[in-house]
Amino acid sequence: MPHPDPVRLLSRRFLPYFLTQALGAFNDNAFRFSVMFMLTYRISTDESVNVDVLMNLAAGLFILPFLLFSPMAGHLTDRVDQARLARILKGTELALMCLAGVGFWLQSVPLLLALVFLMGTQSAWFGPLKYAIMPRHIPADHLMRANGWVTASTFVAILGGTLTGGLLAAAGEMAALWASLVVIAVAIAGVIAARLIPAAPALDTVSSPAGPIRSWYLNWRLLRRQPAALHQAMWLISWFWFVGAGYLTQFPRFSREWLGLGADGATGLLALFALSIGAGGLAVGYLSSGRPRLGLAPFASLGVAVAALDWYLAASVVGQSPSLLRIGLDIAATGFFAGMLVVPLYSYLQTRTTASRRARIIALLNVQNALAMVVSSLLGMVLFAWFDIQLPTFFLLFGGSGLLVSLMLWWKWRGLRPGSAGARGHP
Structure with a gap:
């Protein structure tokens, strides 16, 4: 049955x-x-x-x-x-x-x-x-679907x-x-x-209690012993939050200054972005075989970069008002690819960590994510204050970093084949 x-x-x-x-x-x-x-x-x-x-x-x-x-x-x-x-x-x-x-x-x-x-x-x-x-x-074979629902609910x-x-x-x-x-x-x-x-x-019935300082030491020592693929998954998740934090911060200003939208219009773009992330997460959760793989990461990050490029081109047309439909599609595509990226990564993290140590690894991931969002905010302030960039350029730089991520992943995974010793933990 x-x-x-x-x-x-x-x-x-x-x-x-x-x-x-x-x-x-x-x-x-x-x-x-x-x-x-x-x-x-x-x-x-x-x-x-x-x-x-x-x-x-x-x-x-x-x-x-x-x-x-x-x-x-x-x-x-x-x-x-x-x-x-x-x-x-x-x-x-x-x-x-x-x-x-x-x-x-x-x-x-x-x-x-x-x-x-x-x-x-x-x-x-x-x-x-x-x-x-x-x-x-x-x-384990249902974690992708569960994480799809959790990701969707988080952004909603x-x-x-x-x-x-x-x-x-x-x-x-x-x-x-x-x-x-x-x-x-x-x-x-x-x-x-x-x-x-x-x-x-x-x-974990063996470890003794640890205070703030000792827990930092013990957890980082634990993280150093994890396989390289797990580290890569964690950094990719933090990149997702880096880009997402930058986008969400600048959406209201972009809507007002470049699209001429009021508060309702800005809210609509925020909703489109959040719902698209949820849709991408649910889609990859239900269309996958249930086994989380990192193989989607290069394609999803490249998708974010391509959407950022078209977004930049659509918003930078000289002498014309930007096409709201085209930019809306770019925002939806960005969110969809981002959701496709992050759900397999969280599922991979859950299945490839020892159950008795899983929370400690996730805790360190949360530290990375928090730092990524802080860096995202600081970088945005530097780009606007010191380099006086325009908002379309901001989205191109942040989203376009997906191209570097994609190339880096393909370079790291070149020559790897499923089932080979070197491919263990990889797609």
Whole structure:
């Protein structure tokens, strides 16, 4: 009798986890952008407040915990029941969101910024668990589909949380109340979903507890012993977040300055990009044989580069308005190829790491991803401030880096054949 597909949305082994991580991603962004919009449009009326400084501080406070605490979080995640840890972390999120309600009501900048840091810390602790627990309940030949759904839900949640944060912060005198109710309600739903995740007992019963500094040392020593193909998969995932962070940051400005679109139009392009990533992830998950391979990576990264080139050409036509349809297709193609790239990579990482050490490897990947997004932001500031580049050139440089990635992968994998000793771990 064939085994039922455990990735159907109503499966007990998938649905509670799926909802838990999706609701968490939504709340992260809804809360963070509620704070940032409120700082911009309401608290900024205080002339003693430097809004630009506060906005950058809020962004930095959210990403900093991923650099500080991810290794320790990965170390702990391998040593405890991961379903129980999920319930603890979701309970922590609920407590933080209740405090956020107080911060919104009082419009307390110090309290809200402190909570941004604490929510980043909660997310940093949940990050290793998010991908480490999936292979505990999902068979290996279904991981591609599961990761396709998780990738799609993550970007839909990012988009939904961002839009919700903006709408709540613009709700006038009722903004504080509505923002509080939404983030608390979503946190409660996450707590309920986490309670239904099946048990995932500890796999590492040997390692001793490790603090922030020792966990960094132990995890990096573990990473050095991993095969080269695993390192390549991790760097490719970080490249995905590097490019994605740069694109998402500049979409609103590009929509306004180059396409003449209002806020709704910019939102539409953001939605198109996010949904296209999800569509690419789902497509590769369902069209593949279920076995994650790195062989798609050179083609997917090349696809991102080709789309970036056509995007640049379409936006740089002299004397004509850029074709919205053509640029929309380029954005959709970029997202689709990016989704095709990242889903097999995460699946490969999950299947090629030892189960008792998987969370620690994913934790280090989260550190890399955080650094990639920081570098993306810094590079964007340098390109615009020092080199005075135009936005189409920015997208060409960021997306066009996919050509270098593709050539590098083909050069590294040249001559490798499936089944050969040198091809182990490669396509």
